[in-house]
Amino acid sequence: MTGGSQTIYFRNKPRVMSGYSIVGPKEAEGPLDPYFHKRLRKDDFGQKSFEKAECKLHMSAISGAIIAAGLTPADVDLNIGGDLLNQIITSSFSARELDIPFIGMYSACSTFGQSLIVGAALIDGGYIRRAACSTSSHFSTAERQYRFPLELGTQMTPTSQWTVTGAGCTLLGEKGNIFIESATVGKVVDFGITDANNMGAAMAPAAAKTVVTHLKDTGRDPTYYDYIVTGDLGIYGSRLFLELLESDGIKAASIHKDCGQMIFDKKQRCPQGGSGAGCSSVVFNSYFLHHLLAGAIKRMLLVPTGALLSKLSSLQGESIPGIANAVVFERED
Amino acid sequence: MLSRSEYIKLDQKLSPKSKEIQTLIFAFLVGGLICCIGQAIADLVKMGMPNAEEKVIAQIDSVAMIFLGSFLTGLGLYDNIGKYAGAGSIIPITGFANSVVSPAMEYRSEGVVFGVMCKMFVIAGPIIVSGVTASIGIGLIYWFVGLFQ
Numbered sequence: 001m002t003g004g005s006q007t008i009y010f011r012n013k014p015r016v017m018s019g020y021s022i023v024g025p026k027e028a029e030g031p032l033d034p035y036f037h038k039r040l041r042k043d044d045f046g047q048k049s050f051e052k053a054e055c056k057l058h059m060s061a062i063s064g065a066i067i068a069a070g071l072t073p074a075d076v077d078l079n080i081g082g083d084l085l086n087q088i089i090t091s092s093f094s095a096r097e098l099d100i101p102f103i104g105m106y107s108a109c110s111t112f113g114q115s116l117i118v119g120a121a122l123i124d125g126g127y128i129r130r131a132a133c134s135t136s137s138h139f140s141t142a143e144r145q146y147r148f149p150l151e152l153g154t155q156m157t158p159t160s161q162w163t164v165t166g167a168g169c170t171l172l173g174e175k176g177n178i179f180i181e182s183a184t185v186g187k188v189v190d191f192g193i194t195d196a197n198n199m200g201a202a203m204a205p206a207a208a209k210t211v212v213t214h215l216k217d218t219g220r221d222p223t224y225y226d227y228i229v230t231g232d233l234g235i236y237g238s239r240l241f242l243e244l245l246e247s248d249g250i251k252a253a254s255i256h257k258d259c260g261q262m263i264f265d266k267k268q269r270c271p272q273g274g275s276g277a278g279c280s281s282v283v284f285n286s287y288f289l290h291h292l293l294a295g296a297i298k299r300m301l302l303v304p305t306g307a308l309l310s311k312l313s314s315l316q317g318e319s320i321p322g323i324a325n326a327v328v329f330e331r332e333d
Numbered sequence: 334m335l336s337r338s339e340y341i342k343l344d345q346k347l348s349p350k351s352k353e354i355q356t357l358i359f360a361f362l363v364g365g366l367i368c369c370i371g372q373a374i375a376d377l378v379k380m381g382m383p384n385a386e387e388k389v390i391a392q393i394d395s396v397a398m399i400f401l402g403s404f405l406t407g408l409g410l411y412d413n414i415g416k417y418a419g420a421g422s423i424i425p426i427t428g429f430a431n432s433v434v435s436p437a438m439e440y441r442s443e444g445v446v447f448g449v450m451c452k453m454f455v456i457a458g459p460i461i462v463s464g465v466t467a468s469i470g471i472g473l474i475y476w477f478v479g480l481f482q
Contacts, residue, residue: 049442149439151406152456153415153422153431155356158349191340201344208334236349243343247335269416271349 004217168281200237
């Protein structure tokens with residue numbers, strides 16, 4: 001790639017025009033509540049099914065971001081979106097309503113990173129002017145697809161994470177003082193974790209490899225960034241991530257944050273924190289974008305992480321491959 | 334960076350473990366309570382129908398417990414009990430009721446036939462299959478032993 005083995009530099013500085021986040025009631029009870037743009041009182045969002053509710057969440061995030069930028073859907077060239085459901089029905093069904101050209105994305109919980117990279121590259125190359133990069137997840141739809149019915153009386157294992165109910169959208173375009181400076185596209189990494197309830201451990205090697213490669217490609221020290229933010233490694237996955245970096249001689253514990261770890265409180269009984277395609281996008285578009293705009297954060301590396309498993313692959317005993325894409329946000333004063 | 338095998342070892346060493354004592358105590362207490370409720374219902378039935386056979390009382394008792402499990406599932410309470418009690422609320426017959434009613438509720442959105450009817454036994458199915466298979470096996474042994482008596 002142009003910026004080293006896996007890194008791209010965006011010379012024309014694709015900018016963040018706006019961001020929007022909408023979350024479910026449990027997320028609104030968490031510590032990031034003041035930063036979210038909208039909170040649901042009930043997680044069915046007044047819809048007949050949870051799938052419909054997630055779709056409405058996704059749509060609300062996209063229209064929220066467009067309105068926040070003072071634009072209309074006709075001003076947006078492309079919606080690049082993804083989610084966790086089979087055949088990414090949430091994103092495509094919400095695009096059905098929006099009347100914006102659509103590219104569907106999937107790399108599990110790292111979809112937000114992938115969408116940002118594709119959006120930034122298309123803008124940087126001059127092919128489009130503006131792109132709405134969106135992702136969503138919903139606890140109740142993910143639970144039934146990957147695990148058990150909601151009312152089944154099972155216990156969460158100590159390494160499991162709680163799928164975030166929420167959607168986030170970042171509108172990229174030509175205006176704003178936050179821009180995407182570069183990005184590192186991750187490789188699919190599998191260190192042989194087979195427990196589908198231990199996704200933090202399955203994704204940590206992918207995140208560590210992407211960060212190591214990014215730092216090598218750019219010749220930067222971790223301290224170049226105010227924060228290195230992983231997507232949804234959770235408390236335990238973050239610990240493994242930092243151990244892996246340490247084994248490569250990189251110390252990043254003081255500047256590392258994890259969206260999954262941040263979104264829930266310990267009291268909320270989510271063993272390792274949050275996860276899901278919506279996790280990194282709601283946390284970035286609320287907390288981090290707020291601090292970037294306020295100038296409290298000048299440079300950050302966002303590394304959404306994804307576990308590329310399906311229910312079928314876990315039943316067939318396959319181990320869980322992970323992926324992580326890194327995106328650099330910088331503030332221009 | 335660590336190799337695959339080193340990483341698996343690290344994961345085994347660091348991964349958080351279940352709080353065994355706490356979960357065992359909860360499972361014991363809740364499982365025990367469910368059994369006590371079952372026994373109480375059986376005793377009450379016996380008081381009401383002094384001439385009834387043991388077998389009939391046991392059947393009425395099971396039906397009552399299945400109803401309770403299903404009812405609490407329908408109210409959305411059984412999963413909350415399960416979060417704390419684990420196997421304590423899965424193993425009794427109320428847990429079996431929960432495993433049938435919860436998918437039936439969950440997949441209602443996919444229609445009556447392909448949703449409720451098809452998915453009703455996704456969790457309880459294996460238990461029924463192994464129960465039937467085991468009873469055939471035991472039956473065969475019983476029959477075979479009988480031949481030599």
